[in-house]
Amino acid sequence: MATGRTHRPATRSRGIPEATVARLPLYLRALTALSERSVPTVSSEELASAAGVNSAKLRKDFSYLGSYGTRGVGYDVEYLVYQISRELGLTQDWPVVIVGIGNLGAALAGYGGFASRGFRVAALIDADPAMTGKPVAGIPVQHSDDLEKIVSEDGVSIGVIATPAGVAQQVCDRLVAAGVTSILNFAPTVLSVPDGVDVRKVDLSIELQILAFHEQRKAGEEPGAEAAAGGPAGASGAAVPPAARSTEDTSRKGPDGDMPAVMPA
Amino acid sequence: MATGRTHRPATRSRGIPEATVARLPLYLRALTALSERSVPTVSSEELASAAGVNSAKLRKDFSYLGSYGTRGVGYDVEYLVYQISRELGLTQDWPVVIVGIGNLGAALAGYGGFASRGFRVAALIDADPAMTGKPVAGIPVQHSDDLEKIVSEDGVSIGVIATPAGVAQQVCDRLVAAGVTSILNFAPTVLSVPDGVDVRKVDLSIELQILAFHEQRKAGEEPGAEAAAGGPAGASGAAVPPAARSTEDTSRKGPDGDMPAVMPA
DNA sequence: ATGTCTTTGTGAACGCGTGCACAAAGATGG
DNA sequence: CCATCTTTGTGCACGCGTTCACAAAGACAT
Incomplete structure (x- = not known):
């Protein structure tokens, strides 16, 4: 693998x-x-x-x-x-399945940019039985037990993963086994896939962290510009002790490694 | 500019x-x-x-x-x-404003990866008066009239734009004028910003199109693998006439240039 | 038909990012 | 204290991507 x-x-x-x-x-x-x-x-x-x-x-x-x-x-x-x-390849029709109908999955289901580019939401899939049958953006959610059937029957080759990170790899494996060869991953995890399968990753947290890096650099290089530019609150030069920071971080809220790309409320 | x-x-x-x-x-x-x-x-x-x-x-x-x-x-x-x-720069606190509380904005507001990395959602802003005061992910939505006040009072330097593309540039301009120097843009538009302001773009549609390109390539290079790999429905080699395709495309649903990153239902 | 003017298409140079391969550094065991 | 073994840190080469700058190509006016 x-x-x-x-x-x-x-x-x-x-x-x-x-x-x-x-x-x-x-x-x-x-x-x-x-x-x-x-x-x-x-x-x-x-x-x-x-x-x-x-x-x-x-x-x-x-x-x-x-x-x-x-x-x-x-x-x-x-x-x-x-x-x-x-x-x-937009002159053909691309059926897409979205797995994980939390906040983000639901938002993706209603995304206008899909249909206007030849992408068709073939199915919404979620593991929560309470969601099954419930229409989201006009499409009824199906249970993940039927994932393989849906993928093979509709000839789906593109899958979108919007599940919590903890189950993303399993979902990915099942999608790939069922015939999906392209995956758009919103879960904050590294996915392992066999050769021939393409994975693209979208990660909000990473984008923000990159912005923060440049922001910090800007604030540090232009001393005195903090007030005008609206610098962060505690922008003093003092460094936080390693131990204090790291322990506080782990006990804060949860792994985040096991959190969904976007929490289901 | x-x-x-x-x-x-x-x-x-x-x-x-x-x-x-x-x-x-x-x-x-x-x-x-x-x-x-x-x-x-x-x-x-x-x-x-x-x-x-x-x-x-x-x-x-x-x-x-x-x-x-x-x-x-x-x-x-x-x-x-x-x-x-x-x-x-994650050892400091970064207040963030999210502008445009549609489906996506709401999903972002509840995103767990924010808080766990030192990012704090300082405010949710929307132009719809009906949204004002309504709590989303526990945070009351504020009206966009107060954008400048919110940004300057909270010392916000990072802004997230999740509005329709049509208003993204205006929102961007106002954010920048108010002191924001880093922007995460979910609207499908190219933003113009003055020097010194960083913009990062997240675009679902683009990611899917890139996947489609490789998918098409895979299907074309391995003839006969379509059935097994679950190839797209109309994967015949016939090309669509330029005129037919393009007119159909423009009349299909709407600009998409004026659509939100994720439609507000 | 000819000259002028605009704009494409591309050869070439440069710089960044990646990966190899190995020397230096330190841990570990005797 | 020395030998061995593991793993880091990096010099170097290579390839991709970007940019410059210009020749070729065509439109358009006369």
């Missing part, structure tokens, strides 16, 4: 760099907005600024897809929308 | 690479779990596998923080927990 690789080891998929793939949805969003405003063509400069990237980067990204632009004019919006959609 | 940079342009913060900073929370989580099991020391190999990374990478990461290990033994768990916490 391979250790969970969240990042693929630089396996260029048919020559398209991973970094480029990650930006295609950004371009697609910007292009869709232009399409709605009936803008016929767009230059790399305009589109790049709309997508929040460098224009050279954008041109290089598009060059991996082919030569879809016209020199002196720019890119045809409609055509590019189609090309990127096709490249991303 | 600078165009929104989500990524900082390789500005190493005091010699600590950005990629390393992004992994520190992972290590911290694994170490916390070990700490709860009262494991005194851990080798780079063990910790790396728990965090899902390479051991060489882990050692190099730690080397940026200093020499906290003991050769022949490994790392002291408690000490390392403290050092990483301090480096990330």
